[in-house]
Amino acid sequence: MTSAFAFLLASRQCEIAELEQLARSCELVGAVARLVHALQRERGISNVFLSSRGQRFARQRREQQAECERAEAGLRQWLDALETSATPVGNGSRLFSRIALVLHALEGLPALRERITGHELVAAEATAAFSVLIASLLAVVFEAADSATDPDVSRALVALLHLMQGKEFAGQERALGARSFATGHIDAAGQQQWRHLIESQQSCLQVFADFSQAEGAPAGVASPPSPGSADLARLRHLGCTGDGALDSAFSDAWYETCTRRIDDLHADEDRLARHLRTLCERRIAQAREDLSDQRAVLDRLLGQARPVEPDAPAPLGRQLGRAVFEMAQTQSRRLQDLSGELEAARARLNDRKTIERAKGLLMAHRQISEDEAYKALRQLAMNQNKRLVDVAEALLSLAEVLPARDRPFDGAQDGAKKSSFG
Amino acid sequence: MTSAFAFLLASRQCEIAELEQLARSCELVGAVARLVHALQRERGISNVFLSSRGQRFARQRREQQAECERAEAGLRQWLDALETSATPVGNGSRLFSRIALVLHALEGLPALRERITGHELVAAEATAAFSVLIASLLAVVFEAADSATDPDVSRALVALLHLMQGKEFAGQERALGARSFATGHIDAAGQQQWRHLIESQQSCLQVFADFSQAEGAPAGVASPPSPGSADLARLRHLGCTGDGALDSAFSDAWYETCTRRIDDLHADEDRLARHLRTLCERRIAQAREDLSDQRAVLDRLLGQARPVEPDAPAPLGRQLGRAVFEMAQTQSRRLQDLSGELEAARARLNDRKTIERAKGLLMAHRQISEDEAYKALRQLAMNQNKRLVDVAEALLSLAEVLPARDRPFDGAQDGAKKSSFG
Numbered sequence: 001m002t003s004a005f006a007f008l009l010a011s012r013q014c015e016i017a018e019l020e021q022l023a024r025s026c027e028l029v030g031a032v033a034r035l036v037h038a039l040q041r042e043r044g045i046s047n048v049f050l051s052s053r054g055q056r057f058a059r060q061r062r063e064q065q066a067e068c069e070r071a072e073a074g075l076r077q078w079l080d081a082l083e084t085s086a087t088p089v090g091n092g093s094r095l096f097s098r099i100a101l102v103l104h105a106l107e108g109l110p111a112l113r114e115r116i117t118g119h120e121l122v123a124a125e126a127t128a129a130f131s132v133l134i135a136s137l138l139a140v141v142f143e144a145a146d147s148a149t150d151p152d153v154s155r156a157l158v159a160l161l162h163l164m165q166g167k168e169f170a171g172q173e174r175a176l177g178a179r180s181f182a183t184g185h186i187d188a189a190g191q192q193q194w195r196h197l198i199e200s201q202q203s204c205l206q207v208f209a210d211f212s213q214a215e216g217a218p219a220g221v222a223s224p225p226s227p228g229s230a231d232l233a234r235l236r237h238l239g240c241t242g243d244g245a246l247d248s249a250f251s252d253a254w255y256e257t258c259t260r261r262i263d264d265l266h267a268d269e270d271r272l273a274r275h276l277r278t279l280c281e282r283r284i285a286q287a288r289e290d291l292s293d294q295r296a297v298l299d300r301l302l303g304q305a306r307p308v309e310p311d312a313p314a315p316l317g318r319q320l321g322r323a324v325f326e327m328a329q330t331q332s333r334r335l336q337d338l339s340g341e342l343e344a345a346r347a348r349l350n351d352r353k354t355i356e357r358a359k360g361l362l363m364a365h366r367q368i369s370e371d372e373a374y375k376a377l378r379q380l381a382m383n384q385n386k387r388l389v390d391v392a393e394a395l396l397s398l399a400e401v402l403p404a405r406d407r408p409f410d411g412a413q414d415g416a417k418k419s420s421f422g
Numbered sequence: 423m424t425s426a427f428a429f430l431l432a433s434r435q436c437e438i439a440e441l442e443q444l445a446r447s448c449e450l451v452g453a454v455a456r457l458v459h460a461l462q463r464e465r466g467i468s469n470v471f472l473s474s475r476g477q478r479f480a481r482q483r484r485e486q487q488a489e490c491e492r493a494e495a496g497l498r499q500w501l502d503a504l505e506t507s508a509t510p511v512g513n514g515s516r517l518f519s520r521i522a523l524v525l526h527a528l529e530g531l532p533a534l535r536e537r538i539t540g541h542e543l544v545a546a547e548a549t550a551a552f553s554v555l556i557a558s559l560l561a562v563v564f565e566a567a568d569s570a571t572d573p574d575v576s577r578a579l580v581a582l583l584h585l586m587q588g589k590e591f592a593g594q595e596r597a598l599g600a601r602s603f604a605t606g607h608i609d610a611a612g613q614q615q616w617r618h619l620i621e622s623q624q625s626c627l628q629v630f631a632d633f634s635q636a637e638g639a640p641a642g643v644a645s646p647p648s649p650g651s652a653d654l655a656r657l658r659h660l661g662c663t664g665d666g667a668l669d670s671a672f673s674d675a676w677y678e679t680c681t682r683r684i685d686d687l688h689a690d691e692d693r694l695a696r697h698l699r700t701l702c703e704r705r706i707a708q709a710r711e712d713l714s715d716q717r718a719v720l721d722r723l724l725g726q727a728r729p730v731e732p733d734a735p736a737p738l739g740r741q742l743g744r745a746v747f748e749m750a751q752t753q754s755r756r757l758q759d760l761s762g763e764l765e766a767a768r769a770r771l772n773d774r775k776t777i778e779r780a781k782g783l784l785m786a787h788r789q790i791s792e793d794e795a796y797k798a799l800r801q802l803a804m805n806q807n808k809r810l811v812d813v814a815e816a817l818l819s820l821a822e823v824l825p826a827r828d829r830p831f832d833g834a835q836d837g838a839k840k841s842s843f844g
Contacts, residue, residue, distance in 0.1 A: 004525035007501075007518045014514030079429075092436030094757045096429045100750035103426035107743060139754075146761070321529060328522035332561075333782070335516045339568070340779035343772050344818075350765050357762035360755070396766075 004321070005298065008328045012291040015335070018149045019287060023280035024082075025144040029157065030273040031078045033164060035071040036137050037266050040171040041259075042068050043130035046116050047175045048255065050123040051182035065113065072106060079103075091147030098140045105133040123182075127175040134168055146349055151341035153279055158348055159211035160272045166204030167265040173197040174258035177239055181251040186244050194240045207348060208268070215275075231257045294327055351389040358392035361399055426743075427720065430750045434713040437757070440571045441709060445702035446504075447566040451579065452695040453500045455586060457493040458559050459688050462593040464490050465552035468538050469597045470677065472545040473604035487535065494528060501525075513569030520562045527555040545604075549597040556590055568771055573763035575701055580770055581633035582694045588626030589687040595619040596680035599661055603673040608666050616662050629770060630690070637697075653679045716749055773811040780814035783821055 042064045048057045079099060112129050115121050121129075138161070145161050148154035176194055180186040186194070235254050239246065301320040355377065362373040381391045464486045470479045501521060534551050537543050543551075563586060567579035598616055602608040608616070657676050661668065723742040777799065784795040803813045 004522045004529065007522035007525060011515050011518035011522060014518055018515060093433050093440060094754070094761065096433035096436055097750055097754040097757055100426040100429035100433060100746065101754060103429060104743065104747045104750060107426065321526065324522065325526045328519055328526060332516070332519040332523060335519055336775075336778055337782050339516065340775040340782075343775050344779075353758075353762040353765050356758055357766075360759050360762075 004324045004328060008324055008331065009291070009295070011328075011331060011335075012287065012294065016284060016287045016291065019280065019284045022148055022150060022153055023277070023284065025147065026153070026157070026273070026276045026280055028075075028078050028082070029141050029144050029160065029276070031071075031075040032137050032140055033160070033269050033273060035068070035075050036134055036164060036168070037269070038064065038068040038071040039130055039134055039137075040168070040262065043127060043134075043171060044174050044178065044255070044259065046126050046130070047123045047178045048182070048251075050116060050119065050121065050126055051179055054119065068109075091143055095140065095143040095147065098136070098143050102133075102136045102140060105136045109133065123175070123179045127172070127179075131168075131172060134171075138165060138168060142349070142352070146346070148345075149342070150283060151338055151345045153276065153283070154342055154345040155211060156215075156272065156276050156279060158345060159208045160269065160276065162204045162207035162211075162348070163265065163269055163272060166201050166208065167262060167269070169197050169201035169204065170258065170262050170265065173201065174255065174262065177235070177254050177258065178251065180239055181246050181248055181254050184246050184248045186239060186246060188244070191240050191244070194236075198236065198240075205265075229261070232261060297323060297327075354389050354396065355392045358395045361395060426746045426750060430746055430753065431713070431717070433750075433753060433757075434709065434716065438706060438709045438713065441702065441706045444570055444572060444575055445699070445706065447569065448575070448579070448695070448698045448702055450497075450500050450504070451563050451566050451582065451698075453493075453497040454559050454562055455582070455691050455695060457490070457497050458556055458586060458590070459691070460486065460490040460493040461552055461556055461559075462590070462684065465549055465556075465593060466596050466600065466677070466681065468548050468552070469545045469600045470604070472538060472541065472543065472548055473601055476541065490531075513565055517562065517565040517569065520558070520565050524555075524558045524562060527558045531555065545597070545601045549594070549601075553590075553594060556593075560586055560590060564771070564774070568768070570767075571764065572705060573760055573767045575698065575705070576764055576767040577633060578694065578698050578701060580767060581630045582691065582698065584626045584629035584770070585687065585691055585694060588623050588630065589684060589691070591619050591623035591626065592680065592684050592687060595623065596677065596684065599657070599676050599680065600673065602661055603668050603670055603676050606668050606670045608661060608668060610666070613662050613666070616658075620658065620662075627687075651683070654683060719745060719749075776811050776818065777814045780817045783817060 042061070045057045045061050045064050049061050082099075108129075112121075112126070116126050141157075141161050141164060145154065145157035148157050173194065176190065176197065180190060180194075231253065235250060235257060238250065239254075298320065301323055304319070358377060359370060359373040362368065362376055363370060366373075366376075368376070377388060377391055377395075380386075380395075381388045384391065464483070467479045467483050467486050471483050504521075530551075534543075534548070538548050560583070563579075563583050567576065567583050570576035570579050595616065598612065598619065602612060602616075653675065657672060657679060660672065661676075720742065723745055726741070780799060781792060781795040784790065784798055785792060788795075788798075790798070799810060799813055799817075802808075802817075803810045806813065
């Protein structure tokens with residue numbers, strides 16, 4: 001017969017299991033962050049290599065490839081453990097499909113490198129290929145953040161996701177600038193893309209800065225100007241606002257300024273990853289201690305409840321029942337409170353989901369690509385001077401009045417939706 | 423070595439496992455709904471029994487108690503299976519702590535019945551005791567709805583939760599009216615409570631009605647007037663708006679009208695529970711079929727990829743790699759889209775979490791009880807003519823400027839929050 005007692009302890013044990021799973025996700029995110037950073041460096045180096053027609057950075061490229069391989073091996077170790085482990089993974093279906101995409105993209109990496117070595121690609125194409133791979137890695141971090149069950153860990157993961165995304169925009173900016181300074185010119189579309197990268201970067205890093213400030217992190221971690229920031233502003237101004245002619249003498253300064261900045265951001269990533277580890281460890285230790293305290297109290301009461309017949313099954317004495325009730329009530333209230341806080345911490349992830357849904361709607365409705373749908377949304381937001389998520393929400397609220405058209409991937413489900421129940 | 427192929431299939435398998443778990447949660451909710459209904463009847467019958475000083479409904483009470491015991495045994499069977507099963511439970515920590523509270527409340531039921539038999543309680547006290555037990559059961563349904571991973575199932579569970587909650591308000595209204603008509607009078611506080619029960623009931627049933635309409639359910643399920651509704655309106659008017667003197671001749675009519683209405687709502691519950699079962703079965707069958715289709719395509723390509731050396735490990739041919747990539751991409755997009763839809767389906771649950779958080783804040787800040795905090799929020803909402811959730815949100819947004827005070831249950835966590843990272 002199941003008892004309140006058994007479920008009270010089972011609840012604590014589940015909580016610990018959930019936290020341990022979260023700790024594993026955080027380790028996975030750390031391994032992803034290291035590979036992303038190595039790939040961003042390789043992308044930057046490959047850009048200089050290609051733009052200089054192989055004259056520069058050939059050695060650095062070889063060294064960086066070896067670095068990437070080490071980081072990849074580190075990630076694969078986590079993935080092997082994940083695939084063979086019997087422990088459940090929160091949000092497994094989405095996480096695993098994201099990992100499948102990462103592994104597919106990694107399988108194409110040797111071929112990409114060969115084509116760069118053979119100068120079969122221009123710098124912009126190589127950048128785009130690396131960026132697709134990195135985007136697939138960031139999507140894994142998104143899923144990990146989305147499956148977090150603890151508000152503090154969730155907040156830290158959301159901050160890390162935005163820091164990584166902001167750093168990725170910084171890496172793309174470095175690549176774009178490196179190409180432009182190396183070739184000595186940039187067109188209007190390039191300048192618009194550059195401004196877009198700066199803007200997106202700042203909005204992502206602001207999320208991280210807000211988090212750092214709220215957590216009382218040491219000053220100067222993120223948004224306050226990092227050294228070289230004045231140089232960066234000057235070089236950006238040259239690149240984005242001029243008539244398109246650029247002085248290639250600034251190539252090195254640009255590359256170094258950006259690299260310093262990206263390395264600073266990477267140091268922040270490392271700090272935040274360590275913070276995440278400490279946070280998980282502390283939570284798990286606390287939950288274990290609470291479980292053991294509860295057990296001790298209940299065992300003592302259980303002992304008192306059966307002093308007469310030591311062999312008989314212990315009846316739940318009135319005092320024990322009361323203790324179980326009070327513990328279960330405190331636990332329920334605490335978990336419910338955490339769950340509410342979690343929703344608040346996830347708000348930014350939900351914004352992203354809203355934007356994704358609106359994009360999907362546009363893609364299905366106008367039969368356009370993902371990229372075109374994103375640009376259309378962005379244009380709408382700029383024209384109306386609204387946030388992207390507000391435009392996305394407005395669009396979704398109109399979904400019902402738009403003529404229905406089956407989306408390719410869930411036609412079967414549409415049938416189910418229209419049927420009546422009962 | 424882990425491959426994209428392996429993770430693609432693992433993603434599908436996880437999806438199936440998540441759906442199977444959801445199907446089990448829905449069965450649990452069905453068992454909870456049956457016990458709630460039996461207890462609501464017993465509460466109603468006990469009210470008449472107590473108000474008539476044991477003259478009426480003694481036989482019905484015995485029969486209904488047997489009915490409750492059968493329903494309780496049905497629920498305990500599910501709980502036993504849940505406790506001993508090795509399969510993971512989504513949201514286990516919260517669900518289990520809720521179940522612990524239910525089991526504790528059930529342990530007190532025999533004593534409650536004895537006190538009713540011995541007329542040691544007045545009707546209002548007995549009603550309150552049953553209502554606490556039923557509230558603990560509804561909290562289990564809330565957690566089940568909160569852990570749903572499929573948007574259609576989530577929508578149906580949210581509708582069922584509101585239908586059950588609305589029916590519970592209807593049950594409390596029946597009890598209040600039964601007491602009032604039986605004793606022949608009602609005071610102003612009782613009338614206010616009555617109006618509050620009607621209002622809360624309607625807003626819950628509206629959620630269910632919206633869902634039924636969206637799903638194209640047969641007309642007349644919920645919000646449209648059920649037979650006896652004109653009688654109900656007339657009797658409500660007598661009870662809520664007069665000078666407090668009531669004609670006890672209406673006792674039977676009141677009890678029967680309400681009971682008919684509650685039984686109608688229970689029929690809706692049954693239909694919705696069946697709909698949920700069908701929905702889960704259909705989803706699982708579809709996911710299994712998709713998995714087997716994917717496997718067939720990939721096995722065929724895998725066969726084509728190794729015609730030369732049948733014993734060598736199969737290399738992932740270019741065509742196979744492409745197929746894996748396309749499947750993983752479709753799957754990711756579909757799952758992401760579902761996840762966005764899920765957030766939308768959960769919006770009403772999140773409203774409730776917001777209200778819970780605001781309540782918790784008030785309780786901690788003003789050192790008041792849960793009930794007092796709820797009443798304070800409600801009063802604020804009425805004074806400002808705003809929705810409860812909007813007042814709750816406004817309050818939470820002010821949390822930072824309110825003087826900090828450690829909540830009793832997470833003092834340890836507050837320490838962590840204030841610490842810096844790195």
